[in-house]
Amino acid sequence: MSTPPREHVQYQSDAFDVGDLAATPFEQWQRWYADALAADVPEPDAMIVATLDDNGAPDARVVLLRDIDDRGPVFYTSYESAKSTQLDARPVAAGVVTWVTLHRQVRFRGAVERVDAHQSDAYFSTRPRGSQIGAWASPQSGELPDRDALVALVAAAEQRFEGRDVPRPPQWGGWRILADTVEFWQGQRDRLHDRLRFERAGDTWTVTRLAP
Numbered sequence: 001m002s003t004p005p006r007e008h009v010q011y012q013s014d015a016f017d018v019g020d021l022a023a024t025p026f027e028q029w030q031r032w033y034a035d036a037l038a039a040d041v042p043e044p045d046a047m048i049v050a051t052l053d054d055n056g057a058p059d060a061r062v063v064l065l066r067d068i069d070d071r072g073p074v075f076y077t078s079y080e081s082a083k084s085t086q087l088d089a090r091p092v093a094a095g096v097v098t099w100v101t102l103h104r105q106v107r108f109r110g111a112v113e114r115v116d117a118h119q120s121d122a123y124f125s126t127r128p129r130g131s132q133i134g135a136w137a138s139p140q141s142g143e144l145p146d147r148d149a150l151v152a153l154v155a156a157a158e159q160r161f162e163g164r165d166v167p168r169p170p171q172w173g174g175w176r177i178l179a180d181t182v183e184f185w186q187g188q189r190d191r192l193h194d195r196l197r198f199e200r201a202g203d204t205w206t207v208t209r210l211a212p
């Protein structure tokens with residue numbers, strides 16, 4: 001397959017330089033996230049997270065960014081999923097967010113840790129009931145014989161929690177990526193894109209400009 005010829009896109013953005021950056025990558029990330037919300041970018045929370053399997057081969061999937069604090073981004077999943085099994089064995093991850101209509105990308109890498117159970121409880125309680133039921137019903141990344149099997153698992157979970165609140169399943173919760181490298185990419189005219197990379201240096205951060 002070849003892709004059809006397309007117009008050569010000229011990105012036109014404001015210059016983006018070291019002086020424009022927030023003090024930490026996570027504050028900068030929140031600024032860009034706010035811009036993405038204001039610009040109605042589709043799926044502004046979508047984030048690709050890559051992990052390593054038992055053989056050291058990379059694996060990747062989309063998850064939803066649910067929090068960014070001064071330690072890094074957080075997403076939620078099943079602790080029994082393939083990604084969590086991989087993170088338990090090799091607790092490092094890399095990730096990418098793009099707000100493509102703004103010609104922006106954030107790339108990050110770091111160690112991971114499980115989110116505190118209270119924080120996972122608090123987030124789980126805000127989810128729609130259907131998602132809460134799904135978290136109990138779906139053995140994420142396990143093999144199913146057919147779709148009916150999944151429907152039956154959901155029906156069983158619905159029956160189990162009929163008439164009461166759905167608590168967080170113990171095998172479901174958050175991961176935080178303790179990003180120690182975070183790169184901000186802003187598309188510019190004539191391919192002179194801006195790339196500014198934060199690297200953690202103890203309690204502070206250094207910033208380096210990279211060639212596009």
Ligand SMILES: Cc1cc2nc3c(=O)[nH]c(=O)nc-3n(C[C@H](O)[C@H](O)[C@H](O)COP(=O)(O)O)c2cc1C
Nearest residue numbers: 046061062063064075076077078081082083084141
């Ligand atoms: C837009 C989008 C958002 C998603 N968000 C999540 C999420 O927040 N958590 C999650 O576990 N899976 C999410 N998924 C599904 C994952 O991509 C993946 O299929 C699932 O987590 C199983 O991955 P694993 O087998 O590598 O563990 C999302 C998929 C898409 C396309």
